[in-house]
Amino acid sequence: MFELLGISPQALFGQLLIGLINGSFYAMLSLGLAVIFGLLNIINFCHGALYMMGAFVAWFALKHLGLGYWPSLIVAPIVVGAFGMVLERSMLRHLYKLDHIYGLLLTFGLALVIEGVFRNEFGASGLPYGIPPTLSGGQNLGFMFLPNYRAWVIVASLGVCLATWYVIERTKLGAYLRAATENPTLVQAFGINVPRMITLTYGLGVALAALAGVLAAPIYQVSPLMGSNLIIVVFAVVVIGGMGSILGSIITGFALGVVEGLTKVFYPEASSTVIFIVMAIVLLIRPTGLFGRAH
Amino acid sequence: MADNLARDTRPVAATTAAPMLEVKDLNAWYGESHILQGMAFDIRPGEVVTLLGRNGAGKTTTLKSIMGIVGKRTGSVLFEGAETASLASNRIARLGIAFCPEERGIFANLDVRENLLLPPQVRPGGMSVETIFELFPNLKERLASQGTKLSGGEQQMLAIGRILRTGARLLLLDEPTEGLAPVIIQQIGATLRRLKAEGFTILLVEQNFRFAATVADRHYVVERGKVVDHFQASEIETSVDKLRNYLGV
Ligand SMILES: Nc1ncnc2c1ncn2[C@@H]1O[C@H](COP(=O)(O)OP(=O)(O)OP(=O)(O)O)[C@@H](O)[C@H]1O
Numbered sequence: 001m002f003e004l005l006g007i008s009p010q011a012l013f014g015q016l017l018i019g020l021i022n023g024s025f026y027a028m029l030s031l032g033l034a035v036i037f038g039l040l041n042i043i044n045f046c047h048g049a050l051y052m053m054g055a056f057v058a059w060f061a062l063k064h065l066g067l068g069y070w071p072s073l074i075v076a077p078i079v080v081g082a083f084g085m086v087l088e089r090s091m092l093r094h095l096y097k098l099d100h101i102y103g104l105l106l107t108f109g110l111a112l113v114i115e116g117v118f119r120n121e122f123g124a125s126g127l128p129y130g131i132p133p134t135l136s137g138g139q140n141l142g143f144m145f146l147p148n149y150r151a152w153v154i155v156a157s158l159g160v161c162l163a164t165w166y167v168i169e170r171t172k173l174g175a176y177l178r179a180a181t182e183n184p185t186l187v188q189a190f191g192i193n194v195p196r197m198i199t200l201t202y203g204l205g206v207a208l209a210a211l212a213g214v215l216a217a218p219i220y221q222v223s224p225l226m227g228s229n230l231i232i233v234v235f236a237v238v239v240i241g242g243m244g245s246i247l248g249s250i251i252t253g254f255a256l257g258v259v260e261g262l263t264k265v266f267y268p269e270a271s272s273t274v275i276f277i278v279m280a281i282v283l284l285i286r287p288t289g290l291f292g293r294a295h
Numbered sequence: 296m297a298d299n300l301a302r303d304t305r306p307v308a309a310t311t312a313a314p315m316l317e318v319k320d321l322n323a324w325y326g327e328s329h330i331l332q333g334m335a336f337d338i339r340p341g342e343v344v345t346l347l348g349r350n351g352a353g354k355t356t357t358l359k360s361i362m363g364i365v366g367k368r369t370g371s372v373l374f375e376g377a378e379t380a381s382l383a384s385n386r387i388a389r390l391g392i393a394f395c396p397e398e399r400g401i402f403a404n405l406d407v408r409e410n411l412l413l414p415p416q417v418r419p420g421g422m423s424v425e426t427i428f429e430l431f432p433n434l435k436e437r438l439a440s441q442g443t444k445l446s447g448g449e450q451q452m453l454a455i456g457r458i459l460r461t462g463a464r465l466l467l468l469d470e471p472t473e474g475l476a477p478v479i480i481q482q483i484g485a486t487l488r489r490l491k492a493e494g495f496t497i498l499l500v501e502q503n504f505r506f507a508a509t510v511a512d513r514h515y516v517v518e519r520g521k522v523v524d525h526f527q528a529s530e531i532e533t534s535v536d537k538l539r540n541y542l543g544v
C-alpha cells in the first residue's frame with residue numbers, strides 16, 4: 001500500500017511521530033490558554049514567552065546550578081508560575097472588567113518585553129540542552145525507530161493534559177473553577193476567595209506552559225523566540241477547538257499536530273499552512289469552534 | 296404541624312432578642328445611579344422578615360448590598376453586632392449569611408450534585424444532604440442532570456437547598472416564588488415555615504404579599520431605595536388596601 005502511494009512507511013511514521021510531538025505542545029499550551037481564558041477572560045498572548053521562560057529556567061538551572069532535567073520539570077513550572085502570579089496580581093487583574101482587547105494588548109506587550117530581555121541576554125541563536133541520560137537512545141519498532149525521549153514527551157504531555165482535565169471536570173476544586181468561570185460574583189458570595197483562585201489559576205496555566213518549555217528544551221533548542229514561533233499555531237488550535245473548552249483543546253492540540261504531520265507526508269507544500277486552513281473552515285462552519293459554546 | 300410550631304414560637308422570641316441583622320442608612324450605587332437611599336431595617340434571630348415593593352424599588356439591591364456584591368455602598372450593616380459594610384463578599388458569607396439570587400444562579404457547567412455541594416461550609420451545624428432531599432425529593436432523582444436542565448421549580452429548590460448545607464443562619468432569599476406554579480409556591484412556602492421552625496432567620500424579598508403573609512413575621516415596604524412602611528403579620532388583613540396601593544396590584 002505504501003509503495004502504491006509512493007511513500008515509505010518510515011517517512012509516514014516519522015512524520016506521524018513529529019506530529020504527535022508537536023501536538024503534545026499544542027495541547028499543553030492551548031489547555032493553559034483555555035483555562036486562563038475561561039476564568040480570567042484574558043487571551044494570554046504572553047503564553048509563548050512563558051513557555052520559553054520554562055525552557056530557559058531549565059537551561060539556566062543546569063548550567064549554573066547543576067540542577068538536572070528531572071528537578072527542572074518541577075522547579076521551572078514553579079518559578080515561572082510564580083512569575084505569572086506576580087504579573088496577574090500587578091497588572092492583569094485591572095483588566096478583567098474591560099474588553100478582551102485590553103488583555104490581549106497587555107499580554108502581547110509583555111511577550112515582546114520578555115522576549116526582548118531574553119534576546120538581549122542570550123542572543124537569538126539557540127542554546128543546546130541535552131536529553132537526560134536515562135532517556136537517551138530509542139526503540140527499533142521494526143517499521144520505525146522511536147527515540148525514547150520523544151516517546152516520553154508524548155506520554156508525559158498526555159498524562160499532564162488528562163490530569164488537568166480530571167481536576168477541572170471531576171473534582172471539587174474543578175467545580176469551583178467551572179462555577180467561577182460562569183458566575184464569579186455568586187461563587188465569591190458563597191464564601192470562596194475568587195481573586196485568590198484567579199491568581200492560582202493563572203499560575204497553573206502558566207506553569208503548564210513552563211512545563212511544556214522544559215519538555216521541549218531537549219527537542220528544539222532553547223531560544224528566546226521558541227515561544228513566538230509556536231504561539232501563533234497554538235492560537236489557531238485554540239480557535240479551532242473553541243475558546244475555553246478543556247477537553248476540546250487537548251483533543252484539538254493532538255489532532256492538529258497529527259494533521260500537520262500527515263500533510264508533510266502527502267502534500268508538504270501545505271504543511272505550514274494546513275492548520276490555518278482548518279481554522280478558516282471551522283470558523284465558517286462553527287464560529288464557536290469544534291467544542292466551544294456560544295458565550 | 297410545622298406551621299403551628301412556627302407560629303407559636305414567634306412573638307416571644309422575636310421581640311426580646313437583639314437584632315441579628317441591623318441595616319442603617321445603607322446607600323448603594325450602580326455606576327452613577329444612586330439606588331439605595333438610606334435603607335434601614337432590622338431582623339431578630341429566628342424571624343422571617345420580608346421586603347415588599349414594586350419592580351425596581353431596590354429590593355434586590357438591598358440583598359446584594361448586604362452580601363457585598365454591588366459596585367459601591369456606604370452606611371452600616373451589622374451582622375450579630377459586627378460591621379460588614381466594608382468586607383468582601385466571601386468574608387461576609389463566612390460570617391454565616393447565605394444568598395439565593397433572584398435569577399437562581401444555577402451553574403450550567405455543573406451537574407445537580409455539584410451545584411448542591413458547591414457552597415462551602417461556613418459554620419458547623421448545616422443541614423445534612425439527606426434532610427435537604429427530604430425537603431426537596433425531586434433533587435435526589437436529578438443528581439446527575441446538568442443544573443440548568445431542571446425545571447424552574449426544581450432550580451429554585453436547588454438554589455435554596457444548596458445554601459442550607461452551609462451552616463449559615465441568615466438566609467437572603469430573592470423572590471423564590473417568581474414565575475412558579477401554585478403547587479410549587481405552596482411547597483416553597485411549607486419549606487420556609489419548616490426552616491423557620493428549625494431556627495433559620497430569613498430575609499425574604501417578595502412582590503406577592505399574599506404569599507409573604509403566609510410565612511413572615513414582619514414586612515417592610517420598600518420604595519425608591521428606602522423603607523417607607525412596616526407591618527406586623529397581624530396587621531396584614533387590616534392593611535390590604537394600603538399594601539395594594541404600595542405594590543400597585
Ligand atoms: N446592574 C445594574 N446596573 C444599573 N442599574 C441597575 C442594575 N441593577 C438594578 N439596577 C436598577 O436599580 C434599581 C433597583 O433595582 P432592583 O433590582 O434592586 O429592584 P427590585 O426591587 O429587586 O425589583 P424587581 O422586583 O423587579 O426585582 C432599578 O431602577 C434598576 O433598574
Ligand SMILES: [Mg+2]
Pocket residue numbers: 354355356397469
Ligand atoms: Mg429584584
